[in-house]
Amino acid sequence: MTTTSQKWTVETRTAASTVFAVIAAVAVIAAFAAPLFVSRSMLQDLFFILTMLMLAQNWNLLAGYAGLVSVGQQAFVGAGAYAMFAVVILGGLDPVLALPVAGIFAAALAIPTAFFVFRLDGAYFAIGTWVIAEVFGLLFAQWKALGGGTGTSLPRDATRDMFGVPFVKELFDTKSSAAADIVTYWLALVLALATVGFIYWLLRSKQGIGLASVRDNLQAARSVGVNASRLKLVVYVATAFGTGLLGALIYIQTARISPDAAFSVTDWTAYVIFIVVIGGIGTLEGPFVGVLVFFILQNLFADYGSWYLLILGLIGIVVMLFAPRGLWGLFTDKTGIQLFPIRRRLAGGPLVAHSREDTHG
């Protein structure tokens, strides 16, 4: 090969993404400062939005990027939450320290789970993950020390004395429960940044482009050396980690667990799928849009009980039929704007076409 010493470079940024990066940086700073100037109820709404966003980003990575359409992510929410309760109640650990334990526990469970579900494809995979989640739920329902099918509550002192709470209580001069809200909110914010950052980093890394190639054409990807099954396994375990950790965080705030709640397919997977699909699957931006839509719908209609759910169902159907790439998909199709660009553009060197005679001299 002729190696001319042209300076080839690769770019991923776009004008929109640069502007967005600046706005995002400001937003992140504002978000960290939020406890200073927003009401507690707003803070809790933000916590809800952040946790749903993270669940959605995790599921999106799994289904949208790795093609693993799981309807059993509640398995990891529940496992993480139960792990947290176990180490806090039975082990006396601080709930904040329990978070990584919960993530690791969920990831560890994901490995034997993968043994079963990775034998399955498509719809079979989806149902398989669902069954596994049911099995987890039933097994945790046998854990008598944590209340079996009854469930149990986090001792009040556990969150009251949680890492950071006394400090924040002093700082903001509020009651413990409000201070705990601030701490969990900050944790959620840090985790959300980490999650989005990790996924964005992954997608821009070598592994990310490998995933994209697998999604486009499995045979061809394997033929150029991409180890598709390992990549998928890594993503599966990584999302299990993230989902389990989140499960623990969510249940620090809820403070009460029962198998039915922690392994609820509706709360932890169906709504999440709804969010991702409404927003736009296979994009980092989609879950942001989806979670906002979901939040607004919930605030507007949740008090209408069954009508609310009915409307949610109808919206899901309509979006899937008429905008299968979600609201963000509609938007990018019109504008071409991407906030998290992952395209690698070749630049530098003489990008003019070389005729073969030139190269071969």
Next chain:
Amino acid sequence: MIWIDTIIQGILLGGLYALFAAGLSLVFGIMRLVNLAHGDLIVLGAFLILVLVTALGLNPFLATLVAIPLMFALGWGLQLVILNRTLGDDILPPLLVTFGLSIVIQNGLLEGFSADSQRISAGALETASIPLGPVTVGVMPLLTFLSALAVIVALNQLFYRTSLGRAFRATSDDPVTAGLMGIEPNRIFAVATGIAFVVVTIAALYLGTRANFDPTIGPARLIYAFEAVIIGGLGSLWGTLAGGIIIGVAQTVGAAINPEWQILAGHVAFLVVLAVRPRGLFPKGL
């Protein structure tokens, strides 16, 4: 003795699951459509029968006969208007649309019928039983099992003996080439869903007469139906029956050991079968 009874009760229970699963299997086998609303559709059917029983004073079996054409039309229309648009390589659209449908049906029924437990009364049949040697077999469970058997035989006849059945199979193999034969895949799919809804109505009869039902109990039964379909093997109706029986027997045997393990045992049986035979017991094309 007790073990024989446990197995027999398990087989009969398997008949119920197979009946729940048969419609799912049909739709899944022909158009790879994962219908998450199937359980709710059975509940919808049960409410329809209930309304016919209470409003017209019909016997539940007669009411089912009346409900069947209505449900067929509903399935036909649903497929034509909504579900056909979701078919393709991507499994998400049908998953999401039928999930949405499931929520819509559940909450629509809640608005219409409240959350009260209902039951379709089958009168003395409900508790009637036949002594069969060492075990006693309830008439309704037996009828359920025989209906499952009849449904599966009838569907097999339809599939393998009629021109419509050929069209089903051809379209399921290759919808594009089926179009070249003058088959309208969308219409064939609509007919298939219509037929699946007929099966749903029969399942609804037994769901409604067996025990209580309310608008929210659909999803709990859906997972067993899916398990039966998957371990039976895609597109194999006899496989679906076998799958239902495996899950039913696993449940009763698990319960006989300890009721704590009853439902878990069914799921574990499912996972074990899949670990050994990822494509199910009787995958198509073997």
Next chain:
Amino acid sequence: MAFLETRALTASYGDFQALFGVDIALEAGETIAIIGANGAGKTTLLRSITGILRNGADQVLFDGKPIGTASPPEIVRHGIAMVPEGRRLFPSLTVEENLLIGRYGRKAEGLWNLDTVYDLFPVLRQRRNSPGTALSGGQQQMVAIGRALMSNPRVLLCDEISLGLAPVIIRDIYAAFPRIRQSGAAIVVVEQDIGQALKVADRVYCMMEGRVTLSGKPADLSRDAIHNAYFGTA
């Protein structure tokens, strides 16, 4: 007016345009051949005619009627049947069922029924109950042709029916063509096997990269002209 005609036919797969204004015409009872290199767009042309790819209404005319937007089943009802590339038998149907399904959309009376198809390809009668895909490639091709004939079509479209077959078998299959022509059907054969195409066709169209680059009677076409039309000029 021609019996079947395409006018400035274009076709795309997503972003990728495969046909750029193709005009061909077929007279009643006539046999034409369409030849061209791999990827020239021959299959795409047939897919457009059969409605698998949708076109503008006026881009395809049959008996003077615009049928460019018709669906495949509607095209079949008009009497246009296709032997698709790669045979495409239905794996879950037996040989006989594969043949029977050919009548599903158009039950026109005519020469062809199970018996006459079996007479045309006697070997199929013996294998009538085997799954279609258990046959040899040549036998499968016979089933695919028989299946198309079962609707007693007025136009028969054949896409590369010699593809992947041993020369003897190709001979057998093309030996059936005179009988098919006798039944009154007009035929379009798409072939890469130019020799074979020139033998059966009344007229030939040559395609390259989505365009018709040459057409005429076999006798009027020189080797060089075909070669140029195939590969472009140097």
Next chain:
Amino acid sequence: MPILSLSDVSKSFGALQVARAISFDLEKGEALGIIGPNGAGKSTLFNLITGNLQVDAGRIHFEGRDITRVPAEKRCLMGFGRSFQIPQPFEKLTVFENLVVAGAFGSNLPENQVTGLCAEILVECGLIDRANDPAGSLTLLQRKRLELARSLATSPKVLLLDEIAGGLTEAECHALVETIRAIHARGVSIIWIEHVLHALNSVVSRLLVLDFGKVIGLGEPGEIMASREVREIYLGIEI
């Protein structure tokens, strides 16, 4: 020692036997051509060699190691590069990204170290001006070039090319032959399936003829082309 060696490799799809006890050796640095009628099993043979399909029977050795059960991605890392007869680009990625995947994974290098290599290959294959376009928007000929370019980006020791010359003009065909010769000259062993015989014969030193999954001839191009059997098989295509 041959770089690649097949012994009694067989494969069936249901009742259809597409490879029947195929055995041959490829010497290091050799260029071997494969011809045979449509459906003879040529592409299938490639799939067996690269691990995209599993053999039913027989053994495959690469540089003396038995690789019969090694998965496709590992074989690529060992040094197999291939093009697909029906181009299989990663349609949503750009042309450049298609090569980056192949370069980074196939040569097992960090992504930023393959930029130059990929760019050079794009120049060599005449695709540099489409580098930042989605591969899905390429024309057929460009797709075929992309197949070649992508297989080169994996830095193969053995390059398997499946019908890359079909539909080219004389000039394009000539340029392609030059490119392949240059690759060969760098020491890459080549197996090339091609119907365009004059192009094939100007590169390869041996021809292997497949028919119905069986090897019916293996030898010097001249000798093979002279055999009656082969002429009969190509009867149709020789205008």
Next chain:
Amino acid sequence: QNSKIKLGYVSPQTGPLAGFAEADNYIVSSFLQTTKDMGLDFDVIVKDSQSNPNRAAEVARELIVDDEVNLVMVASTPETTNPVATTCEGEEVPCLSTVAPWQPWFIGQQGNPGDPASWKPFDYAYHFFWGLEDVIAVFTNMWGQLETNKQVGGLFPNDGDGNAWGDPNVGFPPVLDKLGYGLTDPGRYQNLTDDFSAQINAFKAANAEIITGVMIPPDFTTFWTQAKQQGFTPKIASIGKALLFPSAVETVGDQGHNLSSEVWWSPSHPFKSSLTGASAKEFADDFTSVTGRPWTQPIGFVHALFEVAVDVMKRVSNPADGDAVAEAIGATKLDTLVGPLEWGTGALPPFAAKNVAKTPLVGGQWRLRNGGGYDLVIVDNQTAPNIPTGGKMEPIA
């Protein structure tokens, strides 16, 4: 008090538990009317838990944080009361709950339910209802009226109620043992089970003449139907929870005759509302005439929640002072529609005495009416002699 007092109320208005909440609209609107007539300024914010524990916790938080209610009230099954009470306790907001036996409510909220030494009373969560000891007494009193072999079959699911009823320390087993009953408890089954042959076989083998348990209605129907099919007919079937509502009994058709269950409230209870002065009978009749539906047991208790709320708020100077409100609840002494309520005094173990007030419980049997439908007849009042009986215990034919 010139500022508006905000009450939050959580109940399962939709979902499988919706039957418990069917009177909510009626009760809340008549409550608002009554208090307005009394010149009191109350506002009630009603939230639907959708029968989902996650949702229950979430709406409780909304009530506290968004609506800043002064008191949270919650009713119906541990699945609803526990998440709400836990949230209130964490938020330091007073909470008043009912319609869940006190053990699953109290123990179910303890971090480690298996370790009584670790149990702690609550500061803000208060509860009124009966407990397992009451239902055990009522059931065994009813059984004592009939001649049986004292063999009991137990049906306890793996849920809040089931685990409490079947608990070897606080549940049925130790008491039955003491009273000389033999209990066959095959194990905790999951709710919505389709087959009870294992239990039926076990009961047959033990020759059980009495069946007891706490089941959700669909499971009881499945069990009872299958038992009849299998030729298993006990003399007594006393089942908690499943037989609360007439509609649930009607689902077993004619087979519901003489099924027995706990009765926590009925129109024949000799109590009066402290708010309206209406007797139980008047209250039930009014409910039926307004809504067109038959009375059910929970309606009295939901009404009582509001009675307590008014009484408590009358006694505090600043309704927004959560600590004062909680303290006032603990000091309540009130005769309500469901009986006299007083915290800190009842026959309760020391750990629960502070937070639980007990209400009377009696036993009843469903009797098939001549024209179809069922009546609930109180057949045993040894635990609360002031509540009149309407008949004697009869064996199932």
